[in-house]
Amino acid sequence: MSVRHGLLALLSQGPSYGYQLKVEFERRTGDSWPVNVGQVYNTLDRLERDGLIERGETDGDGHVFYAITDAGAAEARSWLEGPVVRGAAARDxxxxxxxxxxxxxxxxxxxxxxxxxxxxxxxxxxxxxxxxxxxxxxxxxxxxxxxxxxxxxxxxxxxxxxxxxxxxxxxxxxxxxGSEGAARGATASAPRTAPAELPATTTASAR
Known part of the structure; x- marks a missing residue:
């Protein structure tokens, strides 16, 4: 899960402050992945450092609003439109x-x-x-x-x-x-560069 890109996608809809982004991130993902508000602010600091967002106005309650930059909008679009690439030998x-x-x-x-x-x-x-x-x-x-x-x-x-x-x-x-222990040690021969078989990631049934 990319909190970084999720926040960029939300900011592409307009300026927001940290806690507001936390609430919106959780709401728009069906509360499936709660995020710590500290993680949100740390991510915002890194996004600002990388030139993808910039600080804007502070409201009367002290909330600092962040706005996406052109570079940030381009990265958000690239993430949303591109496939999620999973390595063939991802560690499971x-x-x-x-x-x-x-x-x-x-x-x-x-x-x-x-x-x-x-x-x-x-x-x-x-x-x-x-x-x-x-x-x-x-x-x-x-x-x-x-x-x-x-x-x-x-x-x-x-x-x-x-x-x-x-x-x-x-x-x-x-x-x-013909040996109960044959499966153990059977793979200790030639090493592989990648698993020959990996678990499937989809099912044929649909709900």
């Missing part, structure tokens, strides 16, 4: 944990998969209930929040599929080698 803690587990002689990777699957399915159920209990889907705040929840649901579904896929691969390897 679960993938790293499982990759290490299959190389360790005293660790059962299937137990790790089972524990994670239970936790992920529980999270998926909570997200689904939360979405179903939402408010007016036509309100901008509710619609923004549901978009975020949809993304989290799709990610959880993809994680469950990847866990099942990984478990099946481990079992096939054990069946071929």
């Amino acid at each position: 803690e679960l993938a790293v944990k499982l990759a290490l587990a299959v190389t360790l002689p005293d660790v059962d990777p299937e137990a790790i998969i089972h524990a994670q699957r239970v936790a992920t399915i529980r999270s998926l159920q909570e997200l689904t209930r939360s979405k179903a209990a939402g408010g007016d889907p036509d309100s901008p705040e509710e619609f923004a929040w549901q978009l975020v929840v949809d993304a989290l649901i799709f990610q959880a579904e993809a994680e469950v599929r990847w866990l099942e896929h990984s478990e099946a691969r481990i079992r096939r390897l054990r069946a071929r080698t």
